[in-house]
Amino acid sequence: MKKLINDPARVVEESLEGFGLAHADVVTVHPDPLYVVRADAPVRDKVGLVSGGGSGHEPLHVGFVGRGMLDAAVPGPVFTSPTPDPVAAATVAANGGRGVLHVVKNYTGDVLNFETAAELADAEGVEVRTVVVNDDVAVEDSLYTAGRRGVAGTLAVEKIAGAAAERGDDLAAVADIAERVVANVRSMGVALEACTVPHAGTPSFELTEDEIEVGIGIHGEPGRHRRAMAPADEITEMLTNPVADDLGLAAGDDVLLLVNGMGGTPVSELYVVYRHARRLLESRGARVTRSLVGSYVTSLEMQGASVTVLRLDAETTALWDAPVHTVALRW
Amino acid sequence: MKKLINDPARVVEESLEGFGLAHADVVTVHPDPLYVVRADAPVRDKVGLVSGGGSGHEPLHVGFVGRGMLDAAVPGPVFTSPTPDPVAAATVAANGGRGVLHVVKNYTGDVLNFETAAELADAEGVEVRTVVVNDDVAVEDSLYTAGRRGVAGTLAVEKIAGAAAERGDDLAAVADIAERVVANVRSMGVALEACTVPHAGTPSFELTEDEIEVGIGIHGEPGRHRRAMAPADEITEMLTNPVADDLGLAAGDDVLLLVNGMGGTPVSELYVVYRHARRLLESRGARVTRSLVGSYVTSLEMQGASVTVLRLDAETTALWDAPVHTVALRW
Numbered sequence: 137m138k139k140l141i142n143d144p145a146r147v148v149e150e151s152l153e154g155f156g157l158a159h160a161d162v163v164t165v166h167p168d169p170l171y172v173v174r175a176d177a178p179v180r181d182k183v184g185l186v187s188g189g190g191s192g193h194e195p196l197h198v199g200f201v202g203r204g205m206l207d208a209a210v211p212g213p214v215f216t217s218p219t220p221d222p223v224a225a226a227t228v229a230a231n232g233g234r235g236v237l238h239v240v241k242n243y244t245g246d247v248l249n250f251e252t253a254a255e256l257a258d259a260e261g262v263e264v265r266t267v268v269v270n271d272d273v274a275v276e277d278s279l280y281t282a283g284r285r286g287v288a289g290t291l292a293v294e295k296i297a298g299a300a301a302e303r304g305d306d307l308a309a310v311a312d313i314a315e316r317v318v319a320n321v322r323s324m325g326v327a328l329e330a331c332t333v334p335h336a337g338t339p340s341f342e343l344t345e346d347e348i349e350v351g352i353g354i355h356g357e358p359g360r361h362r363r364a365m366a367p368a369d370e371i372t373e374m375l376t377n378p379v380a381d382d383l384g385l386a387a388g389d390d391v392l393l394l395v396n397g398m399g400g401t402p403v404s405e406l407y408v409v410y411r412h413a414r415r416l417l418e419s420r421g422a423r424v425t426r427s428l429v430g431s432y433v434t435s436l437e438m439q440g441a442s443v444t445v446l447r448l449d450a451e452t453t454a455l456w457d458a459p460v461h462t463v464a465l466r467w
Numbered sequence: 468m469k470k471l472i473n474d475p476a477r478v479v480e481e482s483l484e485g486f487g488l489a490h491a492d493v494v495t496v497h498p499d500p501l502y503v504v505r506a507d508a509p510v511r512d513k514v515g516l517v518s519g520g521g522s523g524h525e526p527l528h529v530g531f532v533g534r535g536m537l538d539a540a541v542p543g544p545v546f547t548s549p550t551p552d553p554v555a556a557a558t559v560a561a562n563g564g565r566g567v568l569h570v571v572k573n574y575t576g577d578v579l580n581f582e583t584a585a586e587l588a589d590a591e592g593v594e595v596r597t598v599v600v601n602d603d604v605a606v607e608d609s610l611y612t613a614g615r616r617g618v619a620g621t622l623a624v625e626k627i628a629g630a631a632a633e634r635g636d637d638l639a640a641v642a643d644i645a646e647r648v649v650a651n652v653r654s655m656g657v658a659l660e661a662c663t664v665p666h667a668g669t670p671s672f673e674l675t676e677d678e679i680e681v682g683i684g685i686h687g688e689p690g691r692h693r694r695a696m697a698p699a700d701e702i703t704e705m706l707t708n709p710v711a712d713d714l715g716l717a718a719g720d721d722v723l724l725l726v727n728g729m730g731g732t733p734v735s736e737l738y739v740v741y742r743h744a745r746r747l748l749e750s751r752g753a754r755v756t757r758s759l760v761g762s763y764v765t766s767l768e769m770q771g772a773s774v775t776v777l778r779l780d781a782e783t784t785a786l787w788d789a790p791v792h793t794v795a796l797r798w
Binding site: 138140328368427439440 | 738
């Protein structure tokens with residue numbers, strides 16, 4: 137294992153220390169308990185948005201803290217859920233007096249720990265609503281999940297619900313918008329090469345020189361099947377068609393197409409995937425009206441990509457377009 | 468070799484086709500000869516900025532085309548200079564009537580081809596000035612270079628000169644600002660793992676499980692030395708100290724610190740490097756007043772990072788802060 141780290145046990149803290157120093161205009165890193173908040177938190181009379189989960193998926197979630205998106209993010213150890221205490225502390229720190237929405241990726245540990253944190257925050261007088269993201273169409277239940285996993289679609293939930301909170305929606309309305317995004321977003325990923333968790337020291341799984349894992353999870357959980365390497369267009373079809381089918385994509389639908397890198401994939405390859413995924417969606421009569429291409433929901437240095445499709449309406453399009461000022465998304 | 472590509476001979480074209488589809492609001496991809504221009508090019512009465520070079524370093528340069536930065540970028544084949552014809556065509560397309568600045572990384576092929584392109588553009592009535600970027604302190608001459616190589620510091624030249632052009636500076640003034648950035652920027656990189664050029668099919672070089680290459684070039688050219696893997700802080704010192712020494716960094720200097728990923732390195736590791744690089748600069752009495760952390764000047768999926776330090780003054784700071792609207796940099 138060769139990584140630009142010092143002590144594997146301190147990699148999350150050291151990385152966040154650098155993150156806080158580099159971006160003090162946008163975020164504040166609270167060291168103990170460990171969470172990241174908007175530099176101007178709490179924002180009075182705004183619903184707060186809090187997310188989090190295991191580290192190793194950066195820029196998710198810490199890179200999405202800032203105006204128009206998250207008020208706080210809680211990073212656990214690599215690929216391991218944060219405990220309830222920091223989540224509760226972040227929830228209180230994010231509360232501007234109108235309650236807090238928890239955006240939780242559907243993994244058993246995350247769901248349980250955010251639930252306990254919501255109870256702790258409630259005891260401190262903070263009203264909490266929760267939305268669970270489960271956009272991965274690859275498998276129903278998996279290694280760490282009852283039901284579908286939450287993956288790159290989480291970015292869209294955080295962006296759009298964050299914009300709703302920013303324009304002044306109340307907690308129920310922000311939660312409704314978030315649920316509407318969850319209902320309309322689907323994803324699927326592929327791995328070409330595994331990643332290595334620092335404290336483990338060896339790759340999470342092994343693929344031979346000619347193998348890929350279709351339907352990979354963002355922690356390296358098994359997907360639908362292993363198969364032989366194939367040209368990008370063929371792989372893009374393996375990802376895009378199940379996503380479009382599951383979404384019930386229809387002619388005339390407007391969609392956001394997100395092609396996401398898993399951390400170790402050159403952005404040039406993501407555009408090769410985007411090109412064909414767009415063509416596939418258009419061949420079904422859909423219109424790709426918004427696009428995002430880059431490594432946003434990663435698995436350390438895993439090589440691979442995922443395709444996410446979000447069916448848009450006029451309101452979610454406007455909320456997607458609304459200004460955002462975070463480290464990783466800014467417009 | 469496992470890559471998300473179809474035909475290795477068509478990877479640049481297919482990737483740029485996707486890039487153009489995804490970002491039609493910002494750029495137009497001109498297919499033959501192949502170059503990328505601002506969607507609103509040419510911008511009347513503004514000095515044009517054109518850069519380019521071998522592909523494989525994305526988002527450099529195509530991701531830096533847009534308001535406040537480049538007017539056009541010319542991508543060659545992977546790690547291979549573009550020929551003079553597309554550079555000349557892009558130069559004409561970028562000319563708004565006040566001439567064009569060529570920003571050229573110091574590689575023999577790029578320097579020669581941009582020189583010929585400048586003559587061709589001149590024959591069409593476009594005045595061209597050229598600035599050559601040579602920020603890499605690792606080696607004096609190298610595999611593809613007489614003199615130092617141009618690496619991640621190129622981003623700073625393009626951003627700051629682009630802002631000078633945007634505010635209305637004339638060609639001589641934009642060239643002067645660009646030269647001032649070149650004079651004040653230094654970089655050095657390290658590789659943990661090599662990358663594979665698609666048409667070659669095998670890694671550019673080999674590092675054992677415990678080896679790193681200090682002073683690596685962005686095409687995998689040899690650096691200063693190979694040595695055993697070390698903790699991130701120690702590697703950060705190997706990069707930052709030569710950069711600061713060569714720059715003659717003095718107490719009281721204001722600097723931009725750019726920690727750049729080579730393509731296959733998780734952003735979390737870049738922040739571990741940033742944290743210690745910043746500390747090293749501050750221990751010399753410098754103030755890190757601007758920061759950028761991410762994979763901006765890459766070598767396909769190479770694992771590693773580079774440290775770039777730019778000495779700032781009031782004017783270059785203001786130009787760095789000026790609005791920019793490109794695919795890869797936006798504020």
